[in-house]
Amino acid sequence: MKDFMIIKDPKVARLFADQCRRDILHNLRKREMTVYQLARLLEKNVSSICHHLNVLEKAGLVEQTRTLIKGNLVEKFYRATAKKFIISYTLSEGLIPDSEDIAKWSKEVCKSAVRNLSAFGYDIPVEKEKRLFELIEKYSSLKQMAFEEIISRQKKPVKVTGPSLKILLSLLESIRLYENEEFRRIMNEICEQLKGLKVT
């Protein structure tokens, strides 16, 4: 199992739009499981899980690990092919043909982030929403790009557990962004825009 897989094919990226497929992948990252185990856990019928697994296998996101013969029954075990799947920024920015819907979804994600600033005490006036949305979109895109560059230059498998890897990746991303002049400019403007909007 690889540490990371960057998804650059819009057809493959689209598979992640489905909650059930995301749930399957999520579980198969942690352990190998059979169709029956997945069906029981996710409370879906076996034929639906079977279908999803076939689709995910063809896309290279899951693979068969072993089979277990139980009487007349052959049970196949599956697992994910990577610990983490990352949708490439080239798709979420619509830079690749046929990725317009993914770019649109990615815009919605940023819009919804701006709208929820209020949950953390920022009172955003309507006239500022548009610019803030543009800035956060840019912020998110530079962050994604930095992350993708880091993992695409991975030299060997990481030998660390969750929390260490998280800090390591966050640090490498911070360094990259910190050294990026465009990122500094965007952060300055975001800070400027949010100044005085915090309700205490």
Added chain:
Amino acid sequence: MKDFMIIKDPKVARLFADQCRRDILHNLRKREMTVYQLARLLEKNVSSICHHLNVLEKAGLVEQTRTLIKGNLVEKFYRATAKKFIISYTLSEGLIPDSEDIAKWSKEVCKSAVRNLSAFGYDIPVEKEKRLFELIEKYSSLKQMAFEEIISRQKKPVKVTGPSLKILLSLLESIRLYENEEFRRIMNEICEQLKGLKVT
């Protein structure tokens, strides 16, 4: 279910050291489940899951949601009390009595992050390891502090899905760190220390 819970009691934080308890909490964040469902999924015996659930319930990390009567059997459903549990930086820095072991674990996490910089192409000479470890520890601590401050000032429940919330929290954290002079100083030194250590 709350969005976040910050753990400030070392006794409660210590519960997260156990893999099986982490697995239980992970699953109960997504759906309510019975002892039997958890035992089957995690391949543990029922009495062990029962014991863990009692401990987690007493610590306020899980709660009973409903009971289902099946013939003679009463099945209780459980779920986590928050979507995300955060170990407070006051523990991971050993600022609170009886949190020395948690602080020690947290140091190990940072050490292991430094050691794995090589997986991403940085060749760290032995004489630089100590200073880099100190800097990454400080980096991680400022990051944790910023995150905790943000979520402890949450005004109302967030109404967003995973990716939006992730961007929103990352942005708020970036703003806080970006405006923090100590953080800038640390980032400058980390960049300085790593300069020229990248193998291409």
